[in-house]
Amino acid sequence: MNTVRGARERARIEVTAAIKDEARRRLAAEGAAKLSLRAVARELGMVSSALYRYFPSRDELLTALIIDAYDSLGAAAEQADARAHAAGAPPRDRWIAACEAVRAWALEHPHEYALVYGSPVPGYSAPADTIGPASRVGNVLIGIVRAAFEGRGLALPPLPPALGPEAGRMAAEFAEGLPPAVVAALVAAWAQLAGLVSFELFGQFQGVVEERSAFFTHAAGQLAHGVGLPAV
Amino acid sequence: MNTVRGARERARIEVTAAIKDEARRRLAAEGAAKLSLRAVARELGMVSSALYRYFPSRDELLTALIIDAYDSLGAAAEQADARAHAAGAPPRDRWIAACEAVRAWALEHPHEYALVYGSPVPGYSAPADTIGPASRVGNVLIGIVRAAFEGRGLALPPLPPALGPEAGRMAAEFAEGLPPAVVAALVAAWAQLAGLVSFELFGQFQGVVEERSAFFTHAAGQLAHGVGLPAV
């Protein structure tokens, strides 16, 4: 009784999706700060006030786009890792595969990537619903490192004593059972991965790096080394 | 005869500075995409059309802000490195000092940092004048690594053969004389440094990293290791 719904409900689902799709297109054209309900409605051939039947405000629409983006990016990373895992790849190759999936997704959806990992949209503050989807990529990386750790194939990165308690807290909170030094390195690697992708996407590599794929793969491998994953 | 100018010229310099200062304040309040000449003029008690005596368009004002931001950030990094150098610090400590200066500047000027290293402003494309100032931070990092290299205290990071030509080209173009493997690692470290700063600034570390200073310093040290700088 959940599968077949009335025409109204099916229409609602379809129109909601159409609005989000069009909003993503506008996002690419204008950027998040200038995303406008009126432009979305215009493009869909609707009157602007009609959108209020689907989203109570512009910010709610933005939130929906953010959640979708995190989910889509997270799914891409999960799938890439699962494929590598199924093919019997060692942790280091799974790590690189996941990183490459993040980059590929970002290149395909640059404005959605900017929406979640770029500068915050002024005047907008993300609600709590975005936290869960936001952690999917991180969880993939944690999973890979955990596999290496449990297979006793993880080197311990250095950790200054002053950072011990903080790293211990992070480990307890996000990656129970992993050594604090590894968790600290993981968090840094996650930010550094985003830095590599952002620089390429936001044009900072223009005139600097030409062979971006090969460069990125190499850098991802270095990140893997940084969190303690063995070379083979 | 260059020092004492007429009242008009002095006024022009002062008003230009006042406009940029106010624009920076508006930037912090609204973000770059929504920076508006009218709001700047209003805040300054001028009429909006008066600004056109100083900047031919909104985009030219944005360009001026970008160049100022790159220059200010570059100067901060240069000064931090110069201080560490003068105090006899080894390359690794100079590297960390420069990274910390970048982070400190970013925390003090979050919206200017976002302007240059965040998502691109939609509809705006930076002109060529921004290239020079943009490279100052990179040049500081290159200088530190070069000092270590010339002091024969640099370890060679790994470099996959496939990346040899690309790394060689980058070395020839930006850091003549340094080993290609080091230059490739440098470029990656530069992007990764920005990733660490951006994550902290853009809220990605909220609920994840608490002791941000200590965490950053540790991560900067790891970056130093990644480019081959020796531990002491």
Add this chain to the structure above:
DNA sequence: TGTACATCAGTGAACGCGCGTTCACTGATGTAC
């Protein structure tokens, strides 16, 4: 199965607002003789 009523998607006009840019103008500052 048919009818009366409730629900809800979408309309169109209106609200008050802000934007970048142009233009003819005024009046003060600077310059040439």
Add this chain to the structure above:
DNA sequence: TGTACATCAGTGAACGCGCGTTCACTGATGTAC
């Protein structure tokens, strides 16, 4: 030193535009009896 003219900063009105959101409405779909 004084005068006539040129330069230029700043004014105020106007252009045409887009925005988010509200509200009373119409007409189609769904539901209860």
